[in-house]
Amino acid sequence: MAGQPGTRSGRRERLAQRAAKPKFNPCPPGQIGGAYKPLTEAEIQRIYGAALDLLERLGMGEVPERLHADLLAIGAKDDGFGRVLLSPALVEKAVDQAARTFVLHGRDESRSIEVGGNRVHFGTGGAAVQTLDLDSGHYRPSTLEDLHDFTRLQDVLTNVSWFTRCCVATDVPDRFDLDANTVYALLKNTTRPTATSFTLAEHLEPIVQMPDIAAGGPGEFAKRPFMKAHISPVVSPMRFGEDAVDVVYECIKHNIPISCITAAQAGATAPATLAGFLAQSLAETRASLVMVHAIQPGFPTVFSNWPLVSDLRTGAFSGGSGEAAVLNAASAQLSNWLGLPSGVACSMTDAKAIDAQHGMEKGITSLAAALAGGNLIYESSGMTASLLGVSFEAFVLDDEMHSHTYRALRGVEVNEETLGIDAIRDAVLGEGHFLGGRHTFAAMERDTSTRRLLIGTSRASGLNGARMTPGHGHVFGRGRFYAIITLPT
Amino acid sequence: MAGQPGTRSGRRERLAQRAAKPKFNPCPPGQIGGAYKPLTEAEIQRIYGAALDLLERLGMGEVPERLHADLLAIGAKDDGFGRVLLSPALVEKAVDQAARTFVLHGRDESRSIEVGGNRVHFGTGGAAVQTLDLDSGHYRPSTLEDLHDFTRLQDVLTNVSWFTRCCVATDVPDRFDLDANTVYALLKNTTRPTATSFTLAEHLEPIVQMPDIAAGGPGEFAKRPFMKAHISPVVSPMRFGEDAVDVVYECIKHNIPISCITAAQAGATAPATLAGFLAQSLAETRASLVMVHAIQPGFPTVFSNWPLVSDLRTGAFSGGSGEAAVLNAASAQLSNWLGLPSGVACSMTDAKAIDAQHGMEKGITSLAAALAGGNLIYESSGMTASLLGVSFEAFVLDDEMHSHTYRALRGVEVNEETLGIDAIRDAVLGEGHFLGGRHTFAAMERDTSTRRLLIGTSRASGLNGARMTPGHGHVFGRGRFYAIITLPT
Numbered sequence: 001m002a003g004q005p006g007t008r009s010g011r012r013e014r015l016a017q018r019a020a021k022p023k024f025n026p027c028p029p030g031q032i033g034g035a036y037k038p039l040t041e042a043e044i045q046r047i048y049g050a051a052l053d054l055l056e057r058l059g060m061g062e063v064p065e066r067l068h069a070d071l072l073a074i075g076a077k078d079d080g081f082g083r084v085l086l087s088p089a090l091v092e093k094a095v096d097q098a099a100r101t102f103v104l105h106g107r108d109e110s111r112s113i114e115v116g117g118n119r120v121h122f123g124t125g126g127a128a129v130q131t132l133d134l135d136s137g138h139y140r141p142s143t144l145e146d147l148h149d150f151t152r153l154q155d156v157l158t159n160v161s162w163f164t165r166c167c168v169a170t171d172v173p174d175r176f177d178l179d180a181n182t183v184y185a186l187l188k189n190t191t192r193p194t195a196t197s198f199t200l201a202e203h204l205e206p207i208v209q210m211p212d213i214a215a216g217g218p219g220e221f222a223k224r225p226f227m228k229a230h231i232s233p234v235v236s237p238m239r240f241g242e243d244a245v246d247v248v249y250e251c252i253k254h255n256i257p258i259s260c261i262t263a264a265q266a267g268a269t270a271p272a273t274l275a276g277f278l279a280q281s282l283a284e285t286r287a288s289l290v291m292v293h294a295i296q297p298g299f300p301t302v303f304s305n306w307p308l309v310s311d312l313r314t315g316a317f318s319g320g321s322g323e324a325a326v327l328n329a330a331s332a333q334l335s336n337w338l339g340l341p342s343g344v345a346c347s348m349t350d351a352k353a354i355d356a357q358h359g360m361e362k363g364i365t366s367l368a369a370a371l372a373g374g375n376l377i378y379e380s381s382g383m384t385a386s387l388l389g390v391s392f393e394a395f396v397l398d399d400e401m402h403s404h405t406y407r408a409l410r411g412v413e414v415n416e417e418t419l420g421i422d423a424i425r426d427a428v429l430g431e432g433h434f435l436g437g438r439h440t441f442a443a444m445e446r447d448t449s450t451r452r453l454l455i456g457t458s459r460a461s462g463l464n465g466a467r468m469t470p471g472h473g474h475v476f477g478r479g480r481f482y483a484i485i486t487l488p489t
Numbered sequence: 490m491a492g493q494p495g496t497r498s499g500r501r502e503r504l505a506q507r508a509a510k511p512k513f514n515p516c517p518p519g520q521i522g523g524a525y526k527p528l529t530e531a532e533i534q535r536i537y538g539a540a541l542d543l544l545e546r547l548g549m550g551e552v553p554e555r556l557h558a559d560l561l562a563i564g565a566k567d568d569g570f571g572r573v574l575l576s577p578a579l580v581e582k583a584v585d586q587a588a589r590t591f592v593l594h595g596r597d598e599s600r601s602i603e604v605g606g607n608r609v610h611f612g613t614g615g616a617a618v619q620t621l622d623l624d625s626g627h628y629r630p631s632t633l634e635d636l637h638d639f640t641r642l643q644d645v646l647t648n649v650s651w652f653t654r655c656c657v658a659t660d661v662p663d664r665f666d667l668d669a670n671t672v673y674a675l676l677k678n679t680t681r682p683t684a685t686s687f688t689l690a691e692h693l694e695p696i697v698q699m700p701d702i703a704a705g706g707p708g709e710f711a712k713r714p715f716m717k718a719h720i721s722p723v724v725s726p727m728r729f730g731e732d733a734v735d736v737v738y739e740c741i742k743h744n745i746p747i748s749c750i751t752a753a754q755a756g757a758t759a760p761a762t763l764a765g766f767l768a769q770s771l772a773e774t775r776a777s778l779v780m781v782h783a784i785q786p787g788f789p790t791v792f793s794n795w796p797l798v799s800d801l802r803t804g805a806f807s808g809g810s811g812e813a814a815v816l817n818a819a820s821a822q823l824s825n826w827l828g829l830p831s832g833v834a835c836s837m838t839d840a841k842a843i844d845a846q847h848g849m850e851k852g853i854t855s856l857a858a859a860l861a862g863g864n865l866i867y868e869s870s871g872m873t874a875s876l877l878g879v880s881f882e883a884f885v886l887d888d889e890m891h892s893h894t895y896r897a898l899r900g901v902e903v904n905e906e907t908l909g910i911d912a913i914r915d916a917v918l919g920e921g922h923f924l925g926g927r928h929t930f931a932a933m934e935r936d937t938s939t940r941r942l943l944i945g946t947s948r949a950s951g952l953n954g955a956r957m958t959p960g961h962g963h964v965f966g967r968g969r970f971y972a973i974i975t976l977p978t
Contacts, residue, residue, distance in 0.1 A: 360889075411819075
């Protein structure tokens with residue numbers, strides 16, 4: 001049979017076009033949320049009022065001495081029974097002067113993200129103590145090597161916008177060594193924005209030299225900080241924690257942006273009722289904000305009101321429930337309503353295996369938080385087993401999930417081209433289908449999420465090649481992992 | 490040591506209270522959706538206008554003779570080129586006179602559900618041809634026995650509000666036998682509202698005798714129909730399908746409520762752009778409504794605008810994507826905005842195994858559709874493999890998922906009791922926690938979703954015991970499954 005070269009080559013061309021790698025990502029991180037509003041305006045007002053009331057009449061207990069002085073200096077009152085009361089005027093002033101948006105820098109500036117508004121970013125969090133071993137398929141204690149590997153892995157995943165250490169290196173018993181080696185693992189293996197935590201305030205001064213080295217010398221890191229700190233200065237219900245408050249002071253001194261995380265547990269350290277939970281945790285997170293305001297007004301802070309849920313029948317922490325979904329969505333809505341950069345914790349699961357329960361619980365909780373406009377969605381990648389475990393496979397699967405969530409967030413653009421009335425008329429009056437038409441191809445290239453069930457090869461993106469001053473490594477040399485941070489000379 | 494009997498018995502009591510089966514379901518089916526609005530009011534208006542425009546200027550093709558006459562009788566115009574044009578006035582009149590809510594009866598009246606408003610119900614759908622075999626763990630062709638088993642299984646699951654046959658009995662080749670035995674399987678094994686489909690209109694007259702027997706005699710079923718029909722009278726783009734239109738006429742004659750399902754595929758039979766898709770499918774589903782209006786104004790009809798998505802790079806149907814989530818949510822929003830009972834298809838997955846992809850894709854798509862207020866969410870239980878497969882395990886897991894979704898939908902009740910300011914004060918100034926307090930226990934009993942990872946024993950709920958007239962079985966005795974419908978004498 002004689003071929004029809006024109007047609008066949010047209011078909012070949014179309015097939016090649018379809019098989020080609022997409023030219024760009026149609027639904028990158030930072031999509032806009034907020035179309036889901038779990039609370040009505042009246043409900044927000046009532047929860048907001050209850051939170052103000054709690055701060056004014058009950059206030060905060062166990063206020064460390066330095067913070068006590070700083071709070072009283074800006075107008076807080078001591079009730080004479082060991083509690084510091086914060087008036088509505090003071091709380092609202094702190095909110096008014098808070099940073100509305102700020103840039104979370106990557107060491108590679110092209111990977112920086114802006115936090116605030118209704119922009120949604122998924123990132124990590126967590127302090128898993130067990131790693132799902134890739135070879136054995138069983139959980140075993142997490143190691144420093146795991147942390148390096150997880151950091152390298154996420155560096156090549158599209159939808160992790162920042163990396164907080166996801167596991168604790170349980171083979172590093174010394175707390176300073178742990179803090180130091182955690183920071184090193186982040187610096188060595190990713191150029192994304194990072195986050196860590198500091199056990200004690202005195203760890204900061206020596207450890208911050210490390211990012212200074214990466215940034216080009218002493219004091220350079222503070223000019224463009226590419227690492228933030230996760231701190232929980234409030235111990236629910238309604239008290240401060242001294243060690244964490246000290247870390248806040250030290251972070252502000254070194255210009256390290258902070259996430260002030262309120263991690264109350266419904267039914268244990270906060271009311272089991274969702275409204276009561278939100279009122280108390282909103283009060284507590286606002287107390288953190290007043291604390292920051294007392295130290296340095298407007299200091300970049302993620303308003304991290306993380307509702308955590310306990311299974312009231314067993315007492316176990318439950319990260320993957322319908323309650324977790326709606327509570328975190330409501331928390332994001334409240335924070336965004338206040339105009340503050342919001343942080344919530346979602347995409348958690350109580351499943352131990354990487355199974356249907358894993359996908360389902362992560363799917364519903366992460367979509368709820370994202371649709372509500374959570375700015376930074378923590379714990380969103382890799383975590384398993386009610387945050388006790390972390391898994392390499394889960395990181396990859398969760399990254400795929402985030403791309404679907406971002407596609408859903410991107411929503412429906414309505415304009416003349418997307419309505420495509422002419423394309424509909426052509427199909428109806430012509431061939432009776434839309435396959436292979438111009439309008440269809442344009443949409444494929446522009447709008448359609450792509451499946452990426454295979455991950456790219458992990459690549460090194462560490463300190464190699466960054467501007468560094470040799471010889472600064474010695475301050476970290478107290479533990480057996482010193483060797484890891486030997487710097488090139 | 491001397492015991493403290495009072496305290497210990499108090500503790501025993503609390504433990505027993507916690508271990509007790511919950512007194513009632515805190516998040517039953519029928520929760521209210523609508524807090525997620527993927528489209529703005531302006532976007533809705535523009536899509537709505539485009540749909541009206543398509544019906545007025547392009548109209549519907551291949552209109553069967555009888556329908557052609559009925560449409561022209563109510564004011565539609567023939568354009569002289571084989572298409573029937575529907576004016577905005579006619580379309581809006583059909584919407585105005587459509588049933589806003591109606592009752593989907595169960596054979597057991599206590600299992601009836603009201604369809605409409607923003608009430609959300611998950612149910613089934615689908616025509617899987619492969620069953621994931623419980624014993625072998627492999628897919629094999631679906632059988633009539635499977636259909637009986639699936640019907641029995643869903644009958645004891647809490648969150649399936651109605652049951653549409655989920656698989657095709659591929660061992661019943663004759664189309665009449667298939668339709669008849671499908672209806673029998675539904676009647677025998679569940680007292681819930683049911684739904685089926687009819688291949689040809691002439692199957693109805695003989696088959697409807699079967700529900701009549703169950704209802705108590707000839708004509709009794711029509712008085713309280715406990716089975717609806719799924720029909721796709723529109724063939725996208727913008728044409729009618731003659732066989733299906735004939736089934737519509739016959740269903741209306743027998744007072745069988747109908748779901749007029751528009752099942753266009755983005756990029757194949759509808760635009761690949763989401764806005765264009767919604768405009769065309771809204772036009773098509775409204776054309777179905779005008780058809781119903783022409784036959785019998787106000788006849789109970791589910792406005793079933795199901796956006797289906799193709800992977801444009803492979804041409805494969807893709808049920809579990811971010812596009813599917815946002816499109817079905819937007820479709821539910823549009824239908825509810827029109828005030829019509831809305832049907833969408835979500836909780837689909839492209840996963841073949843019951844794995845993390847299965848859970849994730851089902852989780853995000855079902856939550857999106859539910860938060861948007863989809864009244865009847867089809868395909869929501871048991872389906873796998875882009876609707877080609879169905880699984881017993883998936884039915885059970887999906888039921889658990891729905892309970893989480895319903896809990897999220899229930900949202901946050903805000904009142905004095907749930908704000909619990911007194912409970913917070915007591916905890917803060919007292920023991921420093923909320924464990925075991927009155928407020929916590931009350932919330933546990935009233936509000937908290939329970940995990941049900943073990944399913945109850947399947948129970949028979951079939952024709953046995955229902956009022957029946959013996960001897961009516963013979964009309965169905967054409968195939969080898971006649972024995973199944975032998976009635977007691």
